[in-house]
Every structure is written in structure tokens, then in C-alpha cells.
Amino acid sequence: MQSRATRRSFLAGAGAAAVAGLAGCSEGDPGSGSERDGGVTDSGGSGSRTLTMIDWSYVYSNDVIAEFEDRHDCTVERQAAQGSAETLAQLRTGRADYDLVPLGNYAVTPAIEEGYLQPLDLDQVPAYGTVFDFLKKDYFERDGDVYGVPRSFGQTPLAINTDLVSREITALADLWDPELDGLAGGRDDARLQALYRNAVVGEELNPTSVDDVDRGALRSDLVDRLELTGGLWNNGGESEQLIRTKQVGVQPVWNYVIQAMQAENVPIDRVFPEEGTKAWFIQFTVREGAEHPDLAHTFIQEWFTEMGYESLMAPSNIAVPSDRVFDERDVDRSTFGLDDPDQFIYEDPKPRELVEAYSRTWSEAKAEADV
Numbered sequence: 001m002q003s004r005a006t007r008r009s010f011l012a013g014a015g016a017a018a019v020a021g022l023a024g025c026s027e028g029d030p031g032s033g034s035e036r037d038g039g040v041t042d043s044g045g046s047g048s049r050t051l052t053m054i055d056w057s058y059v060y061s062n063d064v065i066a067e068f069e070d071r072h073d074c075t076v077e078r079q080a081a082q083g084s085a086e087t088l089a090q091l092r093t094g095r096a097d098y099d100l101v102p103l104g105n106y107a108v109t110p111a112i113e114e115g116y117l118q119p120l121d122l123d124q125v126p127a128y129g130t131v132f133d134f135l136k137k138d139y140f141e142r143d144g145d146v147y148g149v150p151r152s153f154g155q156t157p158l159a160i161n162t163d164l165v166s167r168e169i170t171a172l173a174d175l176w177d178p179e180l181d182g183l184a185g186g187r188d189d190a191r192l193q194a195l196y197r198n199a200v201v202g203e204e205l206n207p208t209s210v211d212d213v214d215r216g217a218l219r220s221d222l223v224d225r226l227e228l229t230g231g232l233w234n235n236g237g238e239s240e241q242l243i244r245t246k247q248v249g250v251q252p253v254w255n256y257v258i259q260a261m262q263a264e265n266v267p268i269d270r271v272f273p274e275e276g277t278k279a280w281f282i283q284f285t286v287r288e289g290a291e292h293p294d295l296a297h298t299f300i301q302e303w304f305t306e307m308g309y310e311s312l313m314a315p316s317n318i319a320v321p322s323d324r325v326f327d328e329r330d331v332d333r334s335t336f337g338l339d340d341p342d343q344f345i346y347e348d349p350k351p352r353e354l355v356e357a358y359s360r361t362w363s364e365a366k367a368e369a370d371v
Contacts, residue, residue: 004125012045014228015054020156021138025303028188030257036193037291039123039296040122040241043292047164048073048074049072049073049074049075049098049292049295050074050075050076050077050100051074051075051076051077051079051081051095051099051292051296051299051320052077052078052099052100052291052292053076053077053078053099053100053101053296053299054078054079054080054081054087054090054096054098054100054101054102054103054327055078055080055081055099055100055109056080056102057080057081057104057338058312058316059102059152059200059311059312060078060307060311060312061071061231061310061311061315064306064310064311067076067307068299068302068306068307071302072298074292074295079098080135081102084103084104084106084107084282085107086099087102087107087196088103088107088110088111090340091111091114092114092115092116096116096287096291097287098287098291098300099286099287099290099291099292099293099295099296099356100284100285100286100290100296101116101117101283101286101287102151102282102283102284102285103122103282103283103340104139104280104281104282104283104345105137105148105150105280105281105282105283105346105348105349106347106348106349106350108139108140108147108148108283108285108297108349109140109349110141110349110352111147111285112140112147113147114144114222115288116287116288117147117148117285117286117287117288118147118286118287118288118290118293119142119145119146119147120137120145120146120147120148120149120241120286120288120297121293121297122146122298123296124294124297124298124301125301126151126301126362127300127301127304127305127322128146128149128302129328130304130322130323130324130325131261131304131321131322131323132150132153132321132322132341132370134303134341135150135153135281136150139348139349141143145322147285148283148284148285149283149288149300150282150283150284150321151283151284151300151303151308151320151321151322152255152281152282152308152312152318152319152320153279153280153318153319153320153321153338154204154231154255154256154279154280154281154282154318154336154337155254155255155277155278155336155337156250156252156253156254156255156277156278156279156280156281157172157253157255157257157258157270157271157272157273157277157337158172158250158251158252158269158270158273159239159251159252159253159257159261159268159273160249160250160268160269160270160271161248161250161252161267161268162247162248162253162269163244163246163251163267164183164207164246164248164250165180165181165183165249166263167249169269169271170201170271170273170343171273171274171275171276172196172199172200172249172252172273173200173275173277175196175225175228175250176200176225177222177228177253177319178223178228179229180228180249180350181228182228182229182230183228183230183246183248183249183250184225184228184229184230184248184250185229185230185231185232185233185239185242185247185250186225186229186232186233186251187232187233187234187242187252188232188233188234189362190358190359190361190362190363191210191347191350191355191358192278192347193225193277193332193360193362194218194358194361195345195347196278197218197222197225197351198253199276199345200221200275201221205345205346205348206346206347206348206350207347207350207354208292208351208354209351209354210238210351210352210354210357211352213354213357214275218361219361219365219368220302220365221335222361222362222365222369223365223368223369226365226369226371227369228265228367229243229248229250229369229371230247230248231248232371233245233251235300236254236257237252239251239253239257240253240257240260240261241256241270243268244261244266247280252278255270255316255317255336255337256318258270259317259360260317262264265306272337272343274342275345276343276345277343277344278344278345278346278347279344279345279346280346280347281321284299284300293370303320304320304322304324304325305324308320308322308325309325309329313331317335317336319336319338326338332338338355
């Protein structure tokens with residue numbers, strides 16, 4: 001247990017330190033914006049209207065935002081997001097009075113059901129027709145209206161540090177192999193770990209009720225996983241640090257983090273696990289009661305026609321999921337793992353009581369495994 005205590009100390013330090021590279025899609029990161037007090041970025045536009053948004057700050061370059069402001073005589077004010085769950089909590093407490101509110105796919109449904117989003121006017125977003133069809137989920141719709149437009153897409157393959165792991169890795173199930181004791185890592189996320197476990201044991205990936213979950217069996221399997229774990233991460237910077245410092249040798253990691261390390265000749269192999277590769281996607285949504293909904297719609301449209309590739313896809317290796325963007329930029333879909341969309345598994349929306357049950361089970365498993 002002493003070695004695990006050392007790893008916990010490392011994670012505490014890594015979480016507090018500034019780590020080079022993107023922080024990832026669960027935590028806000030200073031990224032490319034010049035953050036002011038409170039994490040707000042105002043790129044200096046002086047237009048008569050102010051478009052407000054909350055989003056991860058790595059997504060937008062200042063130049064792209066400045067050009068949008070010039071085109072539309074407006075100012076864009078950005079609040080750094082910490083994560084979709086945190087943004088949803090802000091909506092619920094009335095602290096998210098933004099026009100544009102990007103959310104992870106699992107957070108869109110509760111935001112719709114609880115009345116925090118307005119239906120989108122797709123006549124103002126003709127580029128929606130070029131968004132990959134497999135991402136246009138039914139749960140983004142209500143009564144024929146669409147509430148979310150996918151703006152970015154990524155996946156979480158397995159990253160293997162070949163200096164530490166010599167055996168062949170092919171599956172998520174390998175993370176439960178005692179041969180990898182102390183070498184396996186993963187994200188400190190209850191919903192995600194339940195999804196991976198369900199994929200490994202062949203159970204329903206996304207149950208819709210607490211009654212459908214055997215919490216005892218789930219906890220036992222998570223304890224087995226955690227007892228082999230060399231470290232847990234909360235954001236992209238931490239996941240990269242665990243690999244670079246050889247704290248772990250194999251773990252699911254966001255694809256863009258793997259690509260960044262491979263570009264620096266870190267000895268990393270990428271494996272798409274045989275059970276399926278976890279995919280994630282973030283949606284543009286417009287808040288109910290937004291002050292400038294038309295400007296928000298314009299921003300969404302121009303993300304696909306003007307901004308997305310230069311701002312996010314080219315510098316950060318995170319896909320803008322649009323046929324138009326890939327075709328106009330002559331980008332090979334296999335670079336982003338998009339040549340076979342059937343390989344992906346997703347975390348679908350869940351009722352709040354199931355999310356809370358997962359969180360309790362994960363906490364109990366960590367306590368039992370002394371992690």
C-alpha cells in the first residue's frame with residue numbers, strides 16, 4: 001500500500017501544478033485565452049452587442065474570436081468552463097446566464113428536460129446538415145426540435161508506454177489483468193469507470209434505472225480494477241503526466257493527448273480496444289432566455305464555415321465533426337479514428353439518481369481499495 005500512497009501524493013501535486021499542453025475536456029485550462037479574474041476572457045472587441053459563453057478556453061484562439069467580432073461588430077466574452085457537470089450545476093442554480101452553453105452529450109438531456117435550453121433555429125445554422133449523422137442523437141431532440149449541435153468530437157483509445165509494457169494490449173479487459181499490477185491507470189470518473197466495466201463484462205453499457213444495476217457486483221469489479229491501478233487522472237494534463245513520468249504504463253487517454261506525445265517521440269502506442277472505444281462529443285446549445293440568440297446561432301454556423309478548423313482541429317487534433325470541414329481541408333478521417341464510426345461506445349444521458357448511485361459506488365470502491 002505504500003506505493004499507492006506515493007502515487008496519491010504525486011496526483012495531488014500534479015493536480016496543483018501547471019502541466020504543459022491541454023488540460024482536457026473535464027477541467028478548464030488557461031489555454032490560448034488571456035484569462036482575467038474569475039476566468040473570464042474578453043478579447044477586446046468594442047461592438048454594440050456582447051455574446052457571452054462558457055466553454056473550455058483551449059477551444060478558441062484569440063485571433064479567430066477577434067475576426068468574428070470584426071465581422072459582426074460585437075464583443076465575445078468567454079467564461080472558462082470546468083466541465084459539463086459543473087456547467088449544468090450552474091444552470092440549475094441560476095449562475096450560468098450565458099448565451100452560448102456548450103455541453104457534453106450526457107448533460108444535454110437533463111438541461112432540456114429542466115427547461116434551461118431553447119430549441120435551435122436550424123434555418124440559421126445550415127451547416128448542421130454537414131454534421132456527421134451518427135452524432136445527431138435522438139436525445140438532443142424534443143417534439144421535432146433540435147437543442148444541440150455537435151461542435152467537437154474525440155475518442156479515448158488505450159495509450160501504452162512501450163518502455164513499461166511489453167505484452168500485447170488489445171482490450172479494456174487488460175486493465176483488470178494482474179500482470180499489469182501498478183501499471184494501469186484511468187480517469188477518476190464514476191460514470192466512465194462503470195461504462196468501461198460494463199463493456200468488459202458484457203452488461204448493458206448505459207442502464208436507465210438504478211434498479212437495473214447490481215451495485216454489489218459493480219463495486220466488486222471496480223475494487224479489482226482499482227487494486228491494480230498505478231494512478232488516476234482528472235484532466236488531459238494529468239493523464240499525460242502519468243504516462244510521461246512512467247507512473248502508469250497503460251490507460252485510456254484522449255486521442256489528442258496520445259498524438260501530442262507521439263509527435264514528441266514519447267514511446268506510446270495507440271490501441272482501439274476490442275470492446276469499443278469510448279467517444280465523447282461536445283454540443284453547442286443556446287440558453288433559454290439568452291440575450292443574443294441570433295448572434296449565438298451565427299457563431300454556431302461560422303464555427304463550421306470559418307472558425308472550427310483553425311481554432312481547434314488544426315492546433316489541437318480534436319475533430320470538428322462535419323463533412324464540410326473534412327472535405328474542404330482534405331483531412332483523412334482515419335487520423336481522428338473516424339474511418340470506422342461503428343467502433344465507438346458512448347456514455348448516454350442517465351437519470352440523476354443513477355449518476356448519484358454510480359458516484360457512491362465508485363467512492364466506496366476507492367475506499368475499499370485504499371486509492
